[in-house]
Amino acid sequence: MADNSSNNAYWSANIRIIIVSLIIWAVVSFGFGILLRPALSGISVGGTDLGFWFAQQGSILVFLGLIFFYAWRMNKLDAEHGVEEE
Amino acid sequence: MDQFTINLLFVGTSFALYIGIAIWARAGSTSEFYAAGRGVHPVTNGMATAADWMSAASFISMAGLIAFTGYDNSSFLMGWTGGYVLLALLLAPYLRKFGKFTVSEFIGDRFYSPTARLVAVVCLIVASTTYVIGQMTGVGVAFGRFLEVSNTTGLLIGACVVFAYAVFGGMKGVTYTQVAQYVVLIMAYTIPAIFISLQLTGNPIPALGLFGDHVASGEPLLAKLDAIVRELGFNEYTAHHADTLNMVLFTLSLMIGTAGLPHVIMRFFTVPRVADARWSAGWALVFIALLYLTAPAVGAMARLNITEMMWPNGGIEGGAVTVEQIENEARYDWMATWQKTGLLGWEDKNGDGAIQYYNDKNTDLQAIAAEKGWEGNELTNFNRDILVLANPEIANLPSWVIGLVAAGGLAAALSTAAGLLLAISSAVSHDLIKGSLNPNISEKGELMSARIAMAVAIAVATYLGLNPPGFAAQTVALAFGLAAASIFPALMMGIFSTKINNTGAVAGMLAGLGVTLLYIFLHKGWFFIPDTNSFTDADPLLGTIKSTSFGAIGAMINFTVAYIVSSMTKETPQEIKDLVESVRVPRGAGIAQDH
Numbered sequence: 001m002a003d004n005s006s007n008n009a010y011w012s013a014n015i016r017i018i019i020v021s022l023i024i025w026a027v028v029s030f031g032f033g034i035l036l037r038p039a040l041s042g043i044s045v046g047g048t049d050l051g052f053w054f055a056q057q058g059s060i061l062v063f064l065g066l067i068f069f070y071a072w073r074m075n076k077l078d079a080e081h082g083v084e085e086e
Numbered sequence: 087m088d089q090f091t092i093n094l095l096f097v098g099t100s101f102a103l104y105i106g107i108a109i110w111a112r113a114g115s116t117s118e119f120y121a122a123g124r125g126v127h128p129v130t131n132g133m134a135t136a137a138d139w140m141s142a143a144s145f146i147s148m149a150g151l152i153a154f155t156g157y158d159n160s161s162f163l164m165g166w167t168g169g170y171v172l173l174a175l176l177l178a179p180y181l182r183k184f185g186k187f188t189v190s191e192f193i194g195d196r197f198y199s200p201t202a203r204l205v206a207v208v209c210l211i212v213a214s215t216t217y218v219i220g221q222m223t224g225v226g227v228a229f230g231r232f233l234e235v236s237n238t239t240g241l242l243i244g245a246c247v248v249f250a251y252a253v254f255g256g257m258k259g260v261t262y263t264q265v266a267q268y269v270v271l272i273m274a275y276t277i278p279a280i281f282i283s284l285q286l287t288g289n290p291i292p293a294l295g296l297f298g299d300h301v302a303s304g305e306p307l308l309a310k311l312d313a314i315v316r317e318l319g320f321n322e323y324t325a326h327h328a329d330t331l332n333m334v335l336f337t338l339s340l341m342i343g344t345a346g347l348p349h350v351i352m353r354f355f356t357v358p359r360v361a362d363a364r365w366s367a368g369w370a371l372v373f374i375a376l377l378y379l380t381a382p383a384v385g386a387m388a389r390l391n392i393t394e395m396m397w398p399n400g401g402i403e404g405g406a407v408t409v410e411q412i413e414n415e416a417r418y419d420w421m422a423t424w425q426k427t428g429l430l431g432w433e434d435k436n437g438d439g440a441i442q443y444y445n446d447k448n449t450d451l452q453a454i455a456a457e458k459g460w461e462g463n464e465l466t467n468f469n470r471d472i473l474v475l476a477n478p479e480i481a482n483l484p485s486w487v488i489g490l491v492a493a494g495g496l497a498a499a500l501s502t503a504a505g506l507l508l509a510i511s512s513a514v515s516h517d518l519i520k521g522s523l524n525p526n527i528s529e530k531g532e533l534m535s536a537r538i539a540m541a542v543a544i545a546v547a548t549y550l551g552l553n554p555p556g557f558a559a560q561t562v563a564l565a566f567g568l569a570a571a572s573i574f575p576a577l578m579m580g581i582f583s584t585k586i587n588n589t590g591a592v593a594g595m596l597a598g599l600g601v602t603l604l605y606i607f608l609h610k611g612w613f614f615i616p617d618t619n620s621f622t623d624a625d626p627l628l629g630t631i632k633s634t635s636f637g638a639i640g641a642m643i644n645f646t647v648a649y650i651v652s653s654m655t656k657e658t659p660q661e662i663k664d665l666v667e668s669v670r671v672p673r674g675a676g677i678a679q680d681h
Contacts, residue, residue: 029164033160035330056296064375068365071365074179083673085359
């Protein structure tokens, strides 16, 4: 494959975006929603604390943002590396 | 018009709509049967995915489990939405680029082994069948209520309807029908929630009302709820009581399972382009989030309403609801209606003419009970799966809302059951029969075997649905564990590693599925047959890890075994490495090939 090197650059850029996104994914759900909830207990939200909000709503909103960000970023990355669909 | 007629009217009209659409868009060729000719727009596809995804577990069961447990069951909310992130980032675009019809085809080709394909088919069938059992539980509850018959009769009628419905058309019929079902189910879920949120908090958006103030007391709703349930000896609603390790594993298991379930992954084969597969996952989650952001509000508000109904005079001091009130007052009619299904029950144990609802396991409350002459909790049976369907009656909403909720619950159960049956039937006819047993089968023969497979799957699920291993959402959670332990790791390694070879993948899938299935059967009974279990989830085999949470561990076993076996066996051939390279870039994604 002639454009192998460009594919590799494309693939490693993709992997970087995936890793950053998955770190955010884990922090808002397993982190803020469960394990770090005691640390956030000082911040109160509507009769309870921020961790409860993240567990029941906040994480879902962040997940949405992540997927749309990834779709937008990757479709741009495809074009930058010339590997978008014809 | 009485409530029964109104329910029939709503359910009948919505069914006529779905069947009408299914006939209008009937599948002709096999390609249309499986993947709707790949002409589905991302937003349409997202909506259909949402209907497919949100089953009896999400619609009927989940809010009930949250209502009676509170924060600890947040796992359902994070797990069943967080999986879409994995799906969008790790699987959907690549599987679309690969361009075949089924998940097992990808596994068979990537791991250049008919055995791998066969093992994947077995994993899919095991996970999907378990999932259908959960759906049948929900179908039984919904039909039992709206036809006013027992749960068992409801289940049998429901099974016939699901079968007739799923046999009707393939994916194309199903795609547009599911858009209609999404609209019905989301309205049915949010409209009563809006009414209740307005009643309790004055806020028309339930998701915001949950964190708002309770109008009657002026306190924050959740603080009020915490106080009320604490007085009755129950765990505080917002507090963390569950074992943290189990909660993390359970959430992870649901997330990974979401990205490993064939009927959801198949959806991403139906979009025209790789770029669309990325957007599709986002749109699916938008439509799913509308329900998932509302569900915790439904749970909390219903818990508050029910508790206040059982103690109508302001807590323990004011005295419990009397048997006379339950029998005569219109606002307690729902209790008599649900009693008929056998899913709600009460008993005046101490003969004082009142029904005391409290936690009789709590020592503080036992002391109060002894002093007041109570002899145990008298609300003896409250099946979690009835909460969402009973909710509009509990809140005393107009009868058309109750009819709408009945139609929505059935839409949720039917759409998912149909999608799963399609996944099972395509696994059997396309992968098992055409792929390995009889490659020369005619198109007609293939469609026929697909329909026979559907019939068998639904019969098994109905039989096991009569004695389900748990509430609908709990049974469905087991299916997710199985998908997490078997399919997801194989797909992910197939895309992100060229190192994993045929032997490694097969060993990994078998180990993941085998160990997880063993763990589930040890806790839930062999083949889910009651009383054949050696352990219970209250006292599990390994520390605090329940059978519903084991999928995450099964996935880790799968990854580890696949890696070790691959490093000890022959390297992946060059043409497969090239295949993986080509799956990683969108360019060249034509329309999919049928072999």
